[in-house]
Amino acid sequence: MFGWEFPPHISGGLGTACYGLVKGMNHHHQQVIFVVPKLWGDEEPMADFVNASDVRIDYREKRFKKFWKNLTYLEVSSFLVPYLGPEEFKKFTDYAVHDRTDVDESIFSNKFEFSGKYGKNLMEEVSRYALVAAQIARDKNNFDIIHAHDWLAFPAGIAAKEISGKPLVVHVHATEFDRSGETVNQPVYDIERAGMEAADHVVAVSQLTKNIIVKKYGIPASKVTVLHNAVLDSSIIKSKYEKKVPEKIVTFLGRITFQKGPEYFVEAAKKVIERDPNVRFVMAGSGDLLNRMIHRVAELRMATRFHFTGFLKGNDVDHMYAISDVYVMPSVSEPFGIAPLEAVRHNTPVIISKQSGVAEVLRNAIKVDFWDVDAMADAIFALLHYDGISRMFKELGSEELKKLKWEHVAAKLVTVYEKTLAERS
Amino acid sequence: MRTICFYFQVHQPFRLKPYRFFDIGEDHHYWDDYLNRNVIRKVAQKCYLPMNALLLDLIHQHKGKFKVAFSLSGTFLDQMETYAPDVLESFQKLVATGQVELLNETYTHSLAALKSKDEFQALVKKHQDRIKELFNGYQPKVFRNTELIYSDQIGAMVADLGYEAVLTEGAKHILGWKSPNYVYSNANAPKLKVLLKNFLLSDDIAFRFSNKTWADYPLTTEKFVNWINAIPKEEQVLNLFMDYETFGEHQWAETGIFEFMKHLPEAVFSNSDFTFSTPSEVAANVSPVSKIHVPVPISWADEERDLTAWLGNDMQDEAFDRLYELEKLVKGIDDPEIKRDWGYLQTSDHFYYMCTKFFSDGSVHEYFSPYDTPYDAFINFMNVLSDFMLRVKQKQAELQS
Incomplete structure (x- = not known):
């Protein structure tokens, strides 16, 4: 498998999903070679990790050169690349403005370092990663199938397929349309499309995503299988962490970017506070829209009721879920969205947008259109004030959660593999 | 009489510690004690202690002819008492010479004057009491509002409290063609005298002193005395108002700022007809030339000299x-x-x-x-x-x- 990140070094849901999937595959005794651009040394020893930075590359190989030529000249002309945090954003823009050197000489040395993070040199790293993928595919010939996660790893998957002749499955966790709306970044779209076309089979994380793949990328529906994500652990978390404020808490937790719809949460908050001032809203996370959200909250004069925590790590994430009375995910376009399931584990009722893949598996949640702030405000108000409905959601939600296991997802994936291999031979 | 009036603002806020959402309802200590202590100690070493010692020398050397004024904010006094009693002692020594005047302000260097007369008066009262307590019964006669924030209305509140004079910025947009080098009076309460900062000459010392791209760099005492001699003879008062941290903190010792101040009084006495006065002496000895109208509050901050450094967004x-x-x-x-x-x-x-x-x-x-x-x-x-x-x-x- 080719990925781009793996726990604990993750910047979004992709890493968590890969982790769950590898764990599920492990359960079914499947051998996985998982390639990530940079290993940090503290991943769990489940998969046979290959650190892309450690692979010696034979750049004289003709097919490699061809590959390099095909991918080098792709440049990101938009800042909307996946999971770009503020730190990476700055690096990236600095790079774009100041020190763009399209071909780095170090590529032609035997060994090179991947930064392992998104942002600066992103396109360059994607293509280097593909180069390394080809080398790995040649060195490790003891595998049956290639599996690449999201566009960043698609060129790697294509390269590995080309050199090994083994079938390729691409796994779509998000598309460029989710990240950027209708104004897609063309080079990214092109890579996504090339990956899906080159693949023998495509896996989508939701029906919503499958529809986009069929409609916007022109992939035949028969080539796409929906595999919903699952949760690593479906047990209910009884946190000892206690809330210190008397008011009820409504939480948004995620990257504060266009895709996540933070502005709809802010507007809905204003409507709720007008009716019931004894509520606190929390926006946890960071992202390129953070400052705009802070400004808007100040402008709406509700900053003593609406709080920002910045990026939360480790225990703080659990604490945040534990003290929340309602969790809201107003995503504009969410291929899956695993966070609401985490909220359910903490017995927190959730409101999710109809434009999210998770809405397909979570029946016991309130679902609203992301743009319908009135409906969102109504739903928040109802869950805060009418105990019956929130109690019902808590009970039924946790029941539903138990059915969402990575083992089940992995079992379906094995079927997909088998079918793909069968079609080949 | 032509005279120079030096006034220094000495203020340090109680900075907040990083206070997270999770702390709300539980942690009621807001202040970054470590940072605040470090700042006070650092500035004490670089500025307060050496500059106080220098001023004390100058006062002794010029036997009653050199004088300055301070406004010490209450938040500064509180932190000085806790973190730097040595600095407090050096200020007490300076005040004891009789050549150093203290001004009143709102205790916490607040913006209360813009919002609440009640709170404004309460904070001024608190500052009066604290100055009295720390400086042997001292009672200031002149007022300086936070960051020289002033308007006709604020002046009237200051007059109500019985002060003789108030300090503010000689902002271009209120002066127009008029010079800051005169004494003016409040538009609503004519008894209250208004002393205006000469921002050109003040900022030559406070901001431009070490600026190597400035055409007049380096600033020497001869040059400075030539400039003040060039002020028209009928203009009587030169108000040099600045942050005290100018000396050693904003302008490091290496820039020569201490040497400049060490020699300035002597250069003034030997090459000009200027004397040194405190704000209350200026108020007592110089008659106002006219009223000054300030309908909208001004301050000494930024290019705009208005309130936008603190309020507006x-x-x-x-x-x-x-x-x-x-x-x-x-x-x-x-x-x-x-x-x-x-x-x-x-x-x-x-x-x-x-x-x-x-x-x-x-x-x-x-x-x-x-x-x-x-x-x-x-x-x-x-x-x-x-x-x-x-x-x-x-x-x-x-x-x-």
Whole structure:
């Protein structure tokens, strides 16, 4: 498998999903070679990790050169690349403005370092990663199938397929349309499309995503299988962490970017506070829209009721879920969205947008259109004030959660593999 | 008589510690004791101690002819007492010479004058009491509002409190063709004299002294005395108002700022007809030439010389309004910690950190701010304020039951 990140070094849901999937595959005794651009040394020893930075590359190989030529000249002309945090954003823009050197000489040395993070040199790293993928595919010939996660790893998957002749499955966790709306970044779209076309089979994380793949990328529906994500652990978390404020808490937790719809949460908050001032809203996370959200909250004069925590790590994430009375995910376009399931584990009722893949598996949640702030405000108000409905959601939600296991997802994936291999031979 | 009036602002805020959402309702200590102590100790070594020693020498050397004035904010006095008693002692020595005048201001260097007369008066009273207590019964006669913020209305409040004079900025947009080198009077309360900062000559020392791209670099005492000699003979008062931290902190010792000050009085006495006076002496000896009209508040901050360093953007206005909404509630609660925090939260610096004017003055704001961005400053302040509101409401509920 080719990925781009793996726990604990993750910047979004992709890493968590890969982790769950590898764990599920492990359960079914499947051998996985998982390639990530940079290993940090503290991943769990489940998969046979290959650190892309450690692979010696034979750049004289003709097919490699061809590959390099095909991918080098792709440049990101938009800042909307996946999971770009503020730190990476700055690096990236600095790079774009100041020190763009399209071909780095170090590529032609035997060994090179991947930064392992998104942002600066992103396109360059994607293509280097593909180069390394080809080398790995040649060195490790003891595998049956290639599996690449999201566009960043698609060129790697294509390269590995080309050199090994083994079938390729691409796994779509998000598309460029989710990240950027209708104004897609063309080079990214092109890579996504090339990956899906080159693949023998495509896996989508939701029906919503499958529809986009069929409609916007022109992939035949028969080539796409929906595999919903699952949760690593479906047990209910009884946190000892206690809330210190008397008011009820409504939480948004995620990257504060266009895709996540933070502005709809802010507007809905204003409507709720007008009716019931004894509520606190929390926006946890960071992202390129953070400052705009802070400004808007100040402008709406509700900053003593609406709080920002910045990026939360480790225990703080659990604490945040534990003290929340309602969790809201107003995503504009969410291929899956695993966070609401985490909220359910903490017995927190959730409101999710109809434009999210998770809405397909979570029946016991309130679902609203992301743009319908009135409906969102109504739903928040109802869950805060009418105990019956929130109690019902808590009970039924946790029941539903138990059915969402990575083992089940992995079992379906094995079927997909088998079918793909069968079609080949 | 032609005279130079030196006045130094000495202020340090109680900076907030990083206060998170999770702390609301639990942690009621808001102040970054470590940072605040470090700043005081650092500035004490670089500025307060060496400059106080230098001023004491000059006062002794010139036997009653050299004098200066200070306004020491209450938040500075509190921190000095705790973290730097040696600095407090050196200020007490200076005041004891009789050549050093102290001014009054609002205790916590607040913006209360813009919002509440009651709170303004209460904070001035507190400052009066504290100066009296620390400086052997000293009673200031001249007032200086936070960051030289002044308007006709604020002047009238100052006059009501019985002060003879008030200090403010010689802002171009209120002076027009007029010179700052005269004494003026308040438009509503003519008895109150208004001393205006000569910002050109003040800023030559405070801001441009070490600027190597400045055409007049390096600034020497000869050059400075030539400039003041060039002031028309009929203009009588040269008000040099600046941050005390100019000496050794904003302008490091290596720039020669201490040497400059060490030789300035002598150069003035031997090559000009200027003397040195304190603000109350200027007020007593010089008659006002006219009223000065300041309908809209001015200050000494930034190019605009207005209030936009502290108020005006949505974050600043939200923080400011939410804070002062609590005034009535706080007044009804007799709790020393609530009262203390209420005062310290009013310190103007908290609002200064939220300023989003990123152009020419942004770098000055950045220099003074412990936060990375104005947004961080706002979030931190609002988290603290949210906790403070909970405490106030809880105390009030206790009182009612």
